[in-house]
Amino acid sequence: MNGRQGPPPAPNISSTPRTIPATPKIALLPTPSLSNGVHTNGVTPNAVRMPEERHIWLVTGPAGCGKSTVAKFLADTLHWPYIEGDEYHPQANVDKMSAGIPLTDADRWDWLTALREASIQQLDGGHPGVVLTCSALKRKYRDVIRVAPYFIPNLRLHFIYLDAPEELLLQRVLARKNHYMGANMVHSQFDILERPTKDEVDVLSVDVSRPADVVMAEALDRVLRTISPETEPDPRK
Numbered sequence: 001m002n003g004r005q006g007p008p009p010a011p012n013i014s015s016t017p018r019t020i021p022a023t024p025k026i027a028l029l030p031t032p033s034l035s036n037g038v039h040t041n042g043v044t045p046n047a048v049r050m051p052e053e054r055h056i057w058l059v060t061g062p063a064g065c066g067k068s069t070v071a072k073f074l075a076d077t078l079h080w081p082y083i084e085g086d087e088y089h090p091q092a093n094v095d096k097m098s099a100g101i102p103l104t105d106a107d108r109w110d111w112l113t114a115l116r117e118a119s120i121q122q123l124d125g126g127h128p129g130v131v132l133t134c135s136a137l138k139r140k141y142r143d144v145i146r147v148a149p150y151f152i153p154n155l156r157l158h159f160i161y162l163d164a165p166e167e168l169l170l171q172r173v174l175a176r177k178n179h180y181m182g183a184n185m186v187h188s189q190f191d192i193l194e195r196p197t198k199d200e201v202d203v204l205s206v207d208v209s210r211p212a213d214v215v216m217a218e219a220l221d222r223v224l225r226t227i228s229p230e231t232e233p234d235p236r237k
């Protein structure tokens with residue numbers, strides 16, 4: 001985010017074959033039988049109308065992995081709101097990080113719930129999806145965000161984990177200026193990092209040791225492949 005040395009080049013996505021979903025639509029579900037099995041002289045209840053799926057895409061990984069870079073690109077391309085996690089820290093957290101002191105679990109809980117609530121608010125406002133950045137270094141932090149579907153019907157939560165070795169991210173943070181996260185914080189993040197495990201099936205992992213345009217194009221492609229089923233015409237209509 002702040003202090004980036006100019007944005008990386010926009011990726012070449014002209015070959016991306018998928019259609020970008022626009023606004024949420026209402027899906028018609030098959031007409032159900034009444035729960036007591038009674039059919040009313042051939043008259044069936046009106047089709048049940050359910051909102052189509054909505055999405056939170058959470059871009060995760062340690063400082064310098066490219067969360068802001070990738071998330072802004074996804075949000076711009078999909079025309080979805082973008083929530084920059086760094087902007088939701090209370091001042092006390094920012095002061096701590098600026099002084100090179102790693103946050104504790106206790107420092108992070110309110111921040112994580114604030115990010116979850118901000119995402120829900122955007123979806124409540126009518127957006128079909130939202131892109132959020134948050135390092136979400138531990139599984140239990142990701143689990144805080146995983147509560148979101150409790151509050152929003154038909155919400156699907158997805159993580160994009162931006163994967164790169166510590167030495168590479170250290171170089172990127174060293175080159176980044178004017179950000180409260182100094183390079184001295186990178187090691188502490190890797191110290192506590194719990195990489196998403198295979199059973200976290202809502203996580204896509206992207207290798208970010210490649211150039212930014214390649215990374216952004218791959219992230220977009222994988223997002224579109226994940227959400228595209230509901231953009232295809234519903235054969236029941």
Ligand SMILES: Nc1ncnc2c1ncn2[C@@H]1O[C@H](COP(=O)(O)OP(=O)(O)O)[C@@H](O)[C@H]1O
Nearest residue numbers: 001004005063064065066067068069172211212
């Ligand atoms: N794939 C990449 N290759 C090279 N530099 C990158 C890449 N992705 C991001 N950067 C640069 O690395 C720095 C950190 O990226 P940023 O998006 O701020 O990461 P984060 O939000 O995860 O801390 C920025 O200067 C950014 O321009």
Ligand SMILES: O=C(O)[C@H](O)[C@@H](O)[C@H](O)[C@H](O)COP(=O)(O)O
Nearest residue numbers: 001062063064085086103135181
């Ligand atoms: O751009 C960055 O350097 C990171 O995104 C960074 O700002 C940070 O990771 C968190 O906002 C702090 O919280 P954590 O210590 O939980 O990562």
